[in-house]
Amino acid sequence: MASTLDRILRQAGAPDLIETLSERLSPTDLQSLLLAVYARRSAARSPANVLADYERSRFFGAAAFPREDYALWEQAVDTNTRDRFDILTLSPMTPLGTCAAIADVDQDWSVPTARTGEVVSDPTNVLALEAALRRRNAIPEAPAQHLAAMQRVVRPQAYGKAGMLAHFALLALVSTGRDRGNHRMEAEAMGRHLETHLGLFRRLLGPHVPLSVSYTLAQGLAPIAVLEALHASTKRHGATLWGETGREAADTYYAGFCFHIWADLADQRQQLADGGLVDWVAKLTANRKERTLISGCGAEGILALRLASVGG
Numbered sequence: 001m002a003s004t005l006d007r008i009l010r011q012a013g014a015p016d017l018i019e020t021l022s023e024r025l026s027p028t029d030l031q032s033l034l035l036a037v038y039a040r041r042s043a044a045r046s047p048a049n050v051l052a053d054y055e056r057s058r059f060f061g062a063a064a065f066p067r068e069d070y071a072l073w074e075q076a077v078d079t080n081t082r083d084r085f086d087i088l089t090l091s092p093m094t095p096l097g098t099c100a101a102i103a104d105v106d107q108d109w110s111v112p113t114a115r116t117g118e119v120v121s122d123p124t125n126v127l128a129l130e131a132a133l134r135r136r137n138a139i140p141e142a143p144a145q146h147l148a149a150m151q152r153v154v155r156p157q158a159y160g161k162a163g164m165l166a167h168f169a170l171l172a173l174v175s176t177g178r179d180r181g182n183h184r185m186e187a188e189a190m191g192r193h194l195e196t197h198l199g200l201f202r203r204l205l206g207p208h209v210p211l212s213v214s215y216t217l218a219q220g221l222a223p224i225a226v227l228e229a230l231h232a233s234t235k236r237h238g239a240t241l242w243g244e245t246g247r248e249a250a251d252t253y254y255a256g257f258c259f260h261i262w263a264d265l266a267d268q269r270q271q272l273a274d275g276g277l278v279d280w281v282a283k284l285t286a287n288r289k290e291r292t293l294i295s296g297c298g299a300e301g302i303l304a305l306r307l308a309s310v311g312g
Contacts, residue, residue, distance in 0.1 A: 059167065085147060093118065096118050102283070108157065111154050127147045127294075131281050131292070132281050154166055170297070172294070175193065179290075188229070198213075206309065216258050254277055258277070
């Protein structure tokens with residue numbers, strides 16, 4: 001990356017170009033400049049150029065499944081989620097740095113835009129922003145916020161799987177509320193998230209696909225109430241529970257605790273959902289007492305598994 005930038009700056013004859021654009025220009029002036037640049041580039045493009053890009057780039061094109069499959073997914077999500085979460089419809093754009101500033105990941109996770117925003121790559125971060133607004137001035141006794149969103153996202157990373165598009169559908173869940181002691185807030189949120197995910201998977205995949213839930217504790221200290229919630233939900237849905245060791249994300253991306261939900265197939269174990277505790281709303285509201293649990297699952301993997309296991 002550094003060598004590429006060095007070459008670009010040499011060819012442009014402007015060694016301080018990045019500093020000028022990122023530090024000396026105001027966000028509004030930078031936006032005006034970028035819009036002018038893209039307007040000129042757009043004016044120079046032909047319909048053939050546009051069609052060629054549409055054909056070859058993984059960022060564009062139709063989704064992998066027919067509309068009726070996604071309608072089935074959305075109906076199942078709505079039926080299984082609406083009693084536990086406030087389902088929101090989010091903008092496809094969010095402020096620049098929504099992932100990088102909140103979740104401490106590289107900006108490469110998201111596609112920035114010329115209008116000082118970015119295309120949504122993870123709706124849990126956006127739901128955390130919404131939850132922070134709702135929780136910022138809440139009294140200690142105010143009820144927790146449980147938010148959900150179904151959204152098609154774009155992620156620029158190449159995952160190395162041939163034919164995989166950069167856009168796909170996600171269900172995101174975020175629960176946040178004031179610490180009530182003895183991990184009661186986290187346990188109540190864990191129950192909601194697991195009941196939602198496991199109920200959704202049973203609804204779409206049927207009763208015969210083996211499901212399991214794994215969990216990782218970064219410090220090795222088990223929050224008893226959370227583990228009890230894990231046990232209760234997994235048992236209710238006929239899933240197994242096991243400890244997953246060596247997962248670095250438990251103490252980097254997450255705040256000491258995370259979990260996976262799996263389909264335990266005969267030939268492989270397929271990940272269906274991912275989640276854990278984070279400190280995002282605590283940082284956004286400057287309130288260390290805020291406790292937040294996030295989780296998410298992707299539509300395409302579950303729809304493909306449904307097609308293979310129950311014939312669609």
